[in-house]
Amino acid sequence: MKRSGIRQTPRDHDAERSWEETRQQVFERARGRCEAATPACTRREPSDVHHRRLRSQGGGDDLVNLLALTRECHAFVHANPALSYERGWLLRAGQAP
Numbered sequence: 814m815k816r817s818g819i820r821q822t823p824r825d826h827d828a829e830r831s832w833e834e835t836r837q838q839v840f841e842r843a844r845g846r847c848e849a850a851t852p853a854c855t856r857r858e859p860s861d862v863h864h865r866r867l868r869s870q871g872g873g874d875d876l877v878n879l880l881a882l883t884r885e886c887h888a889f890v891h892a893n894p895a896l897s898y899e900r901g902w903l904l905r906a907g908q909a910p
Contacts, residue, residue, distance in 0.1 A: 860883060
């Protein structure tokens with residue numbers, strides 16, 4: 814998954830490769846299961862990587878901050894923030910993963 818359509822420099826290629834490696838590690842950890850299993854879960858293999866503490870709030874790409882989710886669960890997490898904070902699927906700015 815490319816993060817932008819901007820022409821990439823060699824440094825951008827390194828960041829892209831690193832993100833793909835991180836995504837793969839998240840999916841391997843999940844072992845084919847959604848790591849949230851929200852009420853919207855279809856129990857299919859996860860396709861999305863979710864940042865528990867959002868990047869806009871300083872969340873990084875550390876494995877502990879990432880979850881492997883189905884597309885349905887990913888949408889549910891963002892559509893239901895109160896429950897998502899309660900269950901740890903979302904973290905507040907400054908909150909450690």
